[in-house]
Amino acid sequence: MKPKIAFFDFASCEGCQLQIANLEESVIDVVGLVDIVAFREVMKEASDDYDIAIVEGSIARPIDVERLKKIRENASILIAFGTCAHLGGIQRLSNQWTPQENKEEVYGRHEGAEHTGDDNPFFEQPRHRALDEVVDVDYVIPGCPVNREEVGKVLVAILTGKKPPIPDYPVCVECKKKENVCMFEIGKFCMGPLARAGCGAPCPTAGNECEGCRGFVSDPHVKAHTEVLAKYGLTADDIMRRKNMFTYRYIEKSKGGE
């Protein structure tokens, strides 16, 4: 019997699910190998009977927690799909302010806003979190967006009972293989020395700095990156803190917020 797969989304741009459509002709092969039983973005039918749940988005409100827990109960395998699910996404940066401060900044500046939304369950106390801060997560496919080639490889590994091939070395490794000029050499600030690879270093390859959207490597080669960074007058702490577009989770953690 073909494994049943369901896609779900929480707070996100849905760009990672779009990468499934961006598999183009290969989607047709995927549909031959698995049964896609729920995928709200592209299909009307939906079923609660699935083996694998692929979940995009960060978890913000009590109603989201509730929905995620139900998905966890139904699925034997739950995959965090993309940076929002893996780390809480770029929107985790909003956790720097209180929910009330965020709401006032975005909604409160308009004339006549007598309806504050305080009684609205869709608006209750949003704090953006990763999936594994709410339920157990079996696998993570990182990236903003996910790398569609990697998605295929990881799914095949999971379906055949193998360990998903997510690298745990820095983006610098992939960037060097592509023979790019080092971003530090042209005066840019790059997270490559500590950011997790697997993306193929698309940003430095396009002449732009790595933003660490896949999070940090779990066991950094401290001596190697310390030497590299020292050459440019930087430390690992600079990389950890200065850019933080996608890595605010680590900063919250170091503050003891997690």
Place this chain on the structure above:
Amino acid sequence: MADVNIFVEHLTRVEGHGNIVLNAKDGTVEKVQWQVSEAPRFFESFARGRTHYEMAHVTCRICGICSIGHTEASLKATEAAMGIQLSDQSELLRRLIKAAENLQSHVLHVGYLIAPDLLGVGSVFPLIETHPDAVLKIVKLHRLANEMSDLFAGRTTHPTNMVPGGFTSIPSEKQIKELRQQLVDAVPTFNDVAEIVLANAGALPDFTRETEFIAVTRDDEYAIYDGMIGSTDGGKWPVDQYLSVTNEFVVPYSTAKFTKHNRESYMVGALARFNLNYDLLSPLAKEWAGKFGLAPVCHNPFMNSVAQLIECFNDVETSLAWIDQVLENYDGKNICADYEVKAGRGVSAVDVPRGILFHDYTYNDKGICTKANCIIPTNQNHNNINQDFKAFAPTIIDMPEKDIELLLEMLVRAYDPCISCSCHYLDVTWKR
């Protein structure tokens, strides 16, 4: 007459989370509403403190489908704030990237999300079995549009090479020539797909409610990347006057910020651009408009999907002309203008696949964003969808509940809503 109670939670085949509610008693519609339940992400709040260089990379994450449009709107706002001038080549490349996104998004919407309604199935998946030839053609066009974005923007979702002042890398002449040939070769496939849609266009409801259409407009080209704000009710405004066009307001039964201009609501998107800028469409696009019998000003929102298809032809033909201009004076070295970081405010408008998009940033003298405002197309369409619901629901209320539900779903889908885009701004409550 029967009572009808419909609640569609989390409408499918749209981007983001929205609900449809309809309550009718004795054949009279008492309430019909389009609600948005997406989790807010507060982009305008956490944009504060980000640098001018990061802003496009931050705000493109508002939307996975139109991340290119957000990137361009963001860069244009930053460039306006700091007085940065782009080279002619960079301007052309930005237009090509915008056209690529339009193509990708329109093919996805018409081919994957609308076609199932026209053919009476729940998704594109069963069509792989029943209409393999059509599906493969749609996939081919979708891949081409993505390859075009990948080539010019570095990556189709969340582009990698676009920065204030221009680019960090651009494709080679050889790559651009190859892409040009691919576009030429794809025209027959576009024709084939359009024929299939035309053959099934009878499934689009014949519903008309007069409204105002707002889009970017120019005298010299079918505007998508740049121009003034224009209305089918007459009038043109510079983009920095956008607040006088969007006029956000709060309705008593909800906290949603709706928009309106000349009438009770207005519509943005492909149909708005078509209605406003028809004269400047490319020859093949006009030819297809004729075949579909679509002429400005069309007030049937279901025809938005047809307008998207017509725009695909325009995107291909204008892209060929822009590519020729790029190749004529190709410069692989000077791809980014130097600029001085300074304080200021900048406003931009780009007509993204779903309609006119505004970004408005204020920077301090260190180039750090201190204030951001983004007004999203879908946000501007919510009010028009609700007004359409009120006019459309009574005309179909005697149908079986299943059919009413499908038609209301089709109406929302016609707008190609991008709800997670708009939700960072929307906050809807309603009475049960």
